Amino acid sequence: MTWLVTGGAGYIGSHVVRAFRDEGIDCVVLDDLSSGHRAFVPEDVPFVDGSLVDRAAVDEALAGGVSGVVHLAGFKYAGVSVSRPLHTYTQNVTGTVVLLESMAAHGVERMVFSSSAAVYGTPDTDLVTEDSPTRPESPYGESKLIGEWLLRDQAKATTLAHTSLRYFNVVGSGTPELRDTSPHNLFPIVFDALVAGKTPFINGGDYATPDGTCVRDYVHVADLATSHLAAAKALEAGTALEPVYNLGSGDGLSVRQIMEAVARVTGIEFTPEVKDRRPGDPAVIVAEGRLAARDLDWQMRHTVDDMVRSAWEAREAAQ
Known part of the structure; x- marks a missing residue:
């Protein structure tokens, strides 16, 4: 039993x-290292340095x-995708098409897709x-939703078994x-602001x-990885899964609570500057994780201090 992890040199993928x-x-890891790091992949894990839009690289990874x-x-x-829409669609939509084509050619019939809660936009x-x-x-959000549609439609045409995981802000580190x-x-x-002696800021305080x-x-990356693993094991076992799952906290944290935890954990006292709101930022968006808790071993196993501490320790270890 071997699974290909695309983007496996990235922050989430490496976990x-x-x-x-x-x-x-x-x-096996396929990654073009545009944002990932070769050092994040264990030396004994087969690694293919290539892009999803390169069919030869994808074929090599799936062989x-x-x-x-x-x-x-x-x-x-998401923000950058607004000014780079064609790049976003090429990487996220065309890349997924190439991957699905190669999977079909190699007889690979299971996929866990990392989607995003950005598909919801501003909810009601x-x-x-x-x-x-x-x-x-x-x-970005549109490309993720299209990715879910591609899996849905490919599953109708073939024997592809799949599920898509939607989530918001991933934080923390599972290892330094x-x-x-x-x-x-x-x-x-x-x-970065604290290390540079600057004051972090919050967009909107009213x-x-x-x-x-x-x-x-805010969900811990190690908890997220656990549910990706659970989804893969379920598909491997032939267990029927929902087409999509939210990996959400159910109640959420405020930006100010995050700032307070950072000050508490790092020992660096600061009062964040409050700037104007960013256009389009809803007051509250939180996802329910009930279905994922039922099927994918989803739990919020880490407190906000745990999240900050693990991320800070990883930052310190990299210095």
């Missing part, structure tokens, strides 16, 4: 690879008895479920060797929430 390996499941794919590779920056309710309307507001290096994510932005700042899901 998924380790979760599989801890379970005794062999992996040799791969039984399923965890598909995490893609262009993941604070708590979204898998039945909430999908109204993505960026090329792996960390989030994205310049667009909250934790790296806050840490929302209709308990402390006036936006409330979102």
Whole structure:
């Protein structure tokens, strides 16, 4: 039993690879290292340096008895996708088409797809479920929804077994060797500001929430990896899964709560600057994780301090 992890040199993907390996499941990694790191992949894990849009690279990664794919590779920056729509669609839609074509050619019939809660756009309710309307507001969110459609339609035409996992903000580190290096994510932005002696800031402090700042899901990357593993094992066992699952906290955390935890854990005292709201930021978006808890061993196993501490320790280890 060997699974291909696309994007397996990235922040989330590298944690998924380790979760599989801890379970005794062999992996192959396909990654073009546009945002991932070769050092994040264990030396004894087969690695193909290539893009999803390169059919030869995908064929190479799938050759040799791969039984399923965890598909995490893609262009993941929602804000940047607005100014780079064609790049986003090429990487996320065309790349998924190429992957599905190659899977069919190699007889690989299982996929766990890393989708996004960006497919919901601005929901009508604070708590979204898998039945909430999908109204993505960026090329990134649209590309993820199209990816789900591609799996749905390929499954109708073939024997593909699949599920898609939707989630919001992924934080923390499962081991100090792996960390989030994205310049667009909250934790790296806050840490970079503190290390540079600057004051982190919050976008908007007058929302209709308990402390006036936006409330979102923040989920630990190790918990996320555990559910990707559970989904793969279920597909391998022939267990029927829902087409989509939310990996959500059910209640969320505010941006100010995150800032307070950062100060508490790092020992660096600061009062975040409050700037104007960003256009389009809803006050609250939180996903329910009930179905994933039932089927995919989904749990929020880490407190906010755990999340910050593990991420900070990984940041410190990289210095």
